[in-house]
Amino acid sequence: MNKKSLLVLALAAAAIGAAQADTLKKIKDSGTVTMGVRESSGALSYTLGDGKYVGYHVEICQKVLADVQKQLGLAKLDVKYQPVTSQNRIPLVQNGTVDIECGSTTNNATRQKDVSFAVTTFVEEVRMVVKANSGITAVNQLAGRTVATTTGTTSVQTLRKHERATGVDFKEVFGKDHADSFLLLESGRADAFVMDGSLLAGLVSRSKNPADYKIVGDVFSVEPIGIMFRKDDPAFKKAVDDSIKAMIKSGDVAKLYDKWLLQPIPPSNTKVGLPMSDNLKAALANPNDKPAEDYAKK
């Protein structure tokens, strides 16, 4: 190991040490807060370019931070947007670079060891999209067919487990990214494409002819998606949770859901068109921060 990497390690260690501080105090003292956002996470969090970030979770977070500002009695709160990726979001929250992450992070038991989640505000259901004229309506019709999914996603694992559990034998093809996987379906190389429901709905709405595709079948797996922040900071968690619970009660969350997932959204003014799932309705009726594992048990 050379001196440079030692230095990096030392800095990282210092950052982790500093991260133990109280988030509310940090926000009050500095008058700034850093929001982690995604460049492209469907309608939940995405960029319009030029440093602008929007989406369902981004807007919920903006309201939460407005409540935090009120609670702290700050005249002005400067919100900084920090783009994060699937790879770096957890380390950046842990080391204090990002105070609150508003992307599309699955709340599961492994991650709860490293970070904390607010009450669930979105539930992702892994489903499949098929050609509307294919006649496929259920997973058990996939025997002998070809199923596409995207390399580097948990859907591949879901599919494999499902195949094993149900004994339905299908061929798998893997797209390099979601657009490629959709192309596999479009060009007839695959009979179905299995992925997160919100991503599927978005891909269908942006396709050449949305009426050609249908999202069908059972739910392969259910994943609660939550707003993420540092662990062991009960005061901040309470502030965020209280704010979200108030929004759920007042119907603001339902309104935001309608705005981002059912109405036309920028930049292309197309609809995602994903009605609220029963799982999400249940989560909003009874706010909780249960990990994905608890959903699987049902």
Added chain:
Amino acid sequence: MATWDWQVFCKNTIDGEVIPSCFGSGGDITYLNWLMSAWGWTLSVSALALVVALAVGSLMGILRTTPNKWLVFIGDAWTETFRNIPLLVQIFLWYHVLPALIPPLRQVPSFILVVLALGFFTSARIAEQVRAGIQSLPKGQRYAGLAMGLTLPQTYRYVLLPVAFRIVIPPLTSESMNIIKNSSVAFAVSIAELTMYALQVSEETSRGIEIYLAVTGLYFISAFFVNRLALFIEHRVQVPGMLGAGR
């Protein structure tokens, strides 16, 4: 410092349980089984693409040195077409675009398409090297062959090619190693080779460092084996007193 967890390779891909022998049985597949299978795909794609590349590349390279301008044109057109389009784009052309235009191609497995795409891409580079090898020979050799009453194909077969191929072994070695490295783009069309393995398994296990180290090692071993094999061939076929045979 990062803690290593090499046990990750012994885990079952279905439920993540560690299997003591590290190799699954009775339908269970561990990440180690999968790694070996991915390596197999990488080697198969590379080896077959190399066969295609050497055969087509040599042919096109030879065509470009013939006196017939039409043959030269074919060779030049082939080389420039496949040399000037990025490999990833070529793979997508073969996989998505050509089958849309030529329906029978839809039945062709992606493995064959990738072998053709990678083989033809590399054949353009090999054609260039073979042409350079032949043109580096003194013109007198060709004339001498023809003057002795050999036909043009015979001149190539007995005079030009034996020397030219010996000269181009070192650049061909590079191309053969490149084909193994370039085969990583095959993941883009659903071949379960090492790069796809690395992307997928690091997502599933969150053990990216171990996975990438293993995959890097296998790529290195594969390419290095080709290098040693080519070196062995180079020594076996060298003719004393000829170019590059000083050792």
